[in-house]
Amino acid sequence: MPSSLISRLDDIVGPGSPVVSVAPIVLQAQDRPVPLEVRISAPSVGVDLPVILFSHGNGWNLDGYAPLAAFWASRGFVVVQPTHLDSRRNGFGFDHPVFPTIWTERITDLRRILDQLDTVEESVPGLAGRIDRSRVAAAGHSWGGQTAQALLGARIVDDEGRLVGDDLSDDRVGAGLLFAATGLAGDDLAPFARENFPFMRPSFQELTTPTLVVAGDHDQSRMSSRGPDWFTDAYRQSPGATDLVTLAGAELSLGGIVGYEVSETTDEDPERVAVLQRLSTAYLRTALRVDEGSWAAAREAFREGGAGVGRVESR
Template structure:
């Protein structure tokens, strides 16, 4: 990284920068049935910009999660949000032959974004030549967190408990996993029948990750309580941190969007904490010399305050 580009990238890490956005940017997707549409948000200036590929939760689209995407872009990241096949905007029917494989299509969507960074650069005015392909992270919420976790090394167990295909991607250096579901040994009968892919193994999820869970997040897919969402931290090796948010439900205060109908625990303060800590975590994970995460983590671990607690390993 050149000195001038380093300076530009670092400037975007402080005060919020002007953000440019473009959508829909279309990536060819043979065999998917629909070309892949994505939204791209980036700082208007700066070079050697790190990339976050974000996977939305069930039913959402590239238009969701603006509280995170806008914040990350304003603080130095290029954020790419694909629209997965389960999006309400596409209306995929339950009897569509692609439906049983939607979870795999989701993973392929993220990899297609990584394969198509040249096309994305060229499609967004002023973005060409500004991406740092050596500093790539993934993030996701709920089902999107499961999608992102596979690129970090998590695997899906088959009916005999044998880990399936390794779908990790060496281009991905770190991740932020928001309300990621836990192990498959406590699924409800409905989940067992209809969601066979919800049997993860985190044993090989070795990439650095910040895992965010709400201590009031109760899923109808599990017979356990909110502690289910801490499994990804408990059962994964390596550099992991767990942010547990007090009184937070599945939307974690409203990360899908401000005042959206699916948010049951509206809390701008909670969202702001996630914004700050996820930014600090990813920046330090992608730039080892950056001490922002170490300082933020130490402060929260010493004085949790009213919003949540943080632990790391």
């Protein structure tokens, strides 16, 4: 039963602490069409806190994904959420001149945050001196998964499979979480995606950073005629993505990670979200050297008590 599984996972990730969340904080972003605003969420106690950079899905903003951000912060992480240019708040639609460059600007947003961690610390009362800059993860959902995976090492290829563009990986990032991140291109890719989304032609062979991939087994994208297995490609193809969680019955929103009772969630399931909160926390605790045994314990608990919730694979 999910409730007993959640209880076991709580024993692994530990109790939460009160969280301080501050927004909007404006970071320096030269030549960006609009200011770069971020939300910073951090536990009110603790030192040597790891950092999670979180990239939202298409159209969202720094106020989304509270079920993940607040939970991670309560368990000892500093979470920084930018509002990317594609946010509905900015009004840059598919036909806007800035749209073709948004996918690269998203990646630059995450790098800007890394460059300005001093400002991040100074913007939250009591946070200065408590961040461990040697422990940073990049995470993202849907389009945000593509954004995060670029920092983890993933590249872009042309129609012939040749690498194009620069290597945008960042050695300051030591772990990754990819939620419903789209997979490889090919004949299955929808014509609209082929014409407008160059980032949907990834190569995962260069992604060597330790990464957890999360997919829903009912997630059918309009961008590809492939089934839900499309969202597992990062795990199947990457040397760094050594762990995969597949959630039973989950669609793009993975149960509602964008927020509770959000209208676009088609598969709302608070217990599914609760399990994912704890699994992702356990993974990062191990990947970022907080607790070496956390992920192994959570993985075993999920395998033993996750019947009907999903499955975990590792290599």
